[in-house]
Amino acid sequence: MSQMHYCQNCDDPIPMKPAVTEDGRQVARCTQCGNDVPAKRLPLFVVAGASASGKTAITQPLIDALPECAVFDVDWLIDPLGRMCLPDPMDWAGFRDAWLAVAHGLAQGGRSTVLLCPFVPEQLDELPLREWVGDTHFAALDCNDDVRRARLEARPAWRERNIEQHLEFAAELRKRLDTVVSTDEGTPEEAAASVARWVRSHLR
Numbered sequence: 001m002s003q004m005h006y007c008q009n010c011d012d013p014i015p016m017k018p019a020v021t022e023d024g025r026q027v028a029r030c031t032q033c034g035n036d037v038p039a040k041r042l043p044l045f046v047v048a049g050a051s052a053s054g055k056t057a058i059t060q061p062l063i064d065a066l067p068e069c070a071v072f073d074v075d076w077l078i079d080p081l082g083r084m085c086l087p088d089p090m091d092w093a094g095f096r097d098a099w100l101a102v103a104h105g106l107a108q109g110g111r112s113t114v115l116l117c118p119f120v121p122e123q124l125d126e127l128p129l130r131e132w133v134g135d136t137h138f139a140a141l142d143c144n145d146d147v148r149r150a151r152l153e154a155r156p157a158w159r160e161r162n163i164e165q166h167l168e169f170a171a172e173l174r175k176r177l178d179t180v181v182s183t184d185e186g187t188p189e190e191a192a193a194s195v196a197r198w199v200r201s202h203l204r
Ligand SMILES: [Zn+2]
Pocket: 007, 008, 009, 010, 014, 030, 031, 032, 033, 034, 035
């Protein structure tokens, strides 16, 4: 069980819980002595896409379009966290929890986090650190099946191309998520601008 905050006043390592003070400040509160420390929870944005949805292409345009947020491609932690798990396979729940810890850290400076990733809602809801971020908002980055097939087939040979599985996951995201941003046509900058508008509609 991972935890975010431990009380620095108590002699034992007491895990702190999220709480809100009477004057409305979000804090971490010691369950033993009642000590509070600041612990803001801001909305977390998940731009979920199956392989070849255009996540890599929109990463930099989205970083540029949302300077008030922190935008990450979750793949950036695959190698270092995968190495920590060796010789076992990646602990994917731990991997997702690490991203919640990053989002919580950034929230302390007032920045919401946007993750480009293949996560679905229940994969975050079940995590130990879920309570340390605010509301989560999901959008699907999508393309039609023909475009996805062509993009996957154009990839270098060293990349896996389990095409049917990716088409199936894309169909699931499309069905489940209310906000869908298509990358079939238009530039990555235009898709990034759509995602940025969606993020800002929830930050107002
Ligand atoms: Zn305490």
